[in-house]
Amino acid sequence: MAIHRSDSGRAPDTRELAKLARSARQGDTEAFLELIESLKGALYRTARTILRNDEDCADALQDTIVGAYQAIRSLREPAHVQTWLYRILINACNTILQKRQRQSLPGTLPEPAADSPVYQDVELREAIDRLEEPLRLVVVLVYLEDMRIADAAAILGISEGAAKMRLKRSKAQLRSWLAPADMGRERSS
Structure with missing residues (x-):
């Protein structure tokens, strides 16, 4: 099988x-x-x-x-x-x-993440990699591994509500990093 x-x-x-x-x-x-x-x-x-x-x-x-x-x-x-x-x-x-x-x-730099086929968009991959671990891990489990929020929460040992909050914070952080810098200027033109 x-x-x-x-x-x-x-x-x-x-x-x-x-x-x-x-x-x-x-x-x-x-x-x-x-x-x-x-x-x-x-x-x-x-x-x-x-x-x-x-x-x-x-x-x-x-x-x-x-x-x-x-x-x-x-x-x-x-x-x-x-x-x-x-x-x-x-x-x-x-x-x-x-x-x-x-x-x-003290003072050593972390190794940079290598390219991964999981992420198709380099900017998105870099943004996800920049998230703090608790936020990054829930994003990977739910969005990249297609896991239910309840299952991701169980794996991480947190409540479903905490997992949802981490996802919300992650999305907000990713949006702020990935939004075009001149988006506001384009609207005012």
């Missing part, structure tokens, strides 16, 4: 993911690998949003896969496997960020 992102970029069907999770929970390694394969692009993009560094993303994904494989039998609700995996990933990313902060020297 092969499931992958469709050509439209839509996420895999949650029923199929739950079916794979149930099989993986019962010890089916192939089902676990297929589950990871179907979500690896979305997991990578989320890690990239948080870490902004390919090497760290690879470490976070590896930690996520190993951690999920070791804990798959403890997954209580297979229907929520995607949320469960994102939570593991975000925890792995936060651990890497904490290590990075302890190792970084």
Whole structure:
């Protein structure tokens, strides 16, 4: 049962993911690998949003896969496997960020984000990358990963209302950055 992102970029069907999770929970390694394969692009993009560094993303994904494989039998609700995996990933990313902060020297600049095929518009990508992490992460989960607000909120460990507020603040910030500078002057002419 092969499931992958469709050509439209839509996420895999949650029923199929739950079916794979149930099989993986019962010890089916192939089902676990297929589950990871179907979500690896979305997991990578989320890690990239948080870490902004390919090497760290690879470490976070590896930690996520190993951690999920070791804990798959403890997954209580297979229907929520995607949320469960994102939570593991975000925890792995936060651990890497904490290590990075302890190792970084004062005054060092963060690495610039590399081009990503997820963003078609360079200006939009740069604007999204400039958002503070809590705002950036909710934008990526809801708009780029096509997740329901409730699911994104669960992954981030916040209320649905807080997720909606972050989206509203993100949109306002993005509009202000992306609005043409001379828009007001054109109207007055």
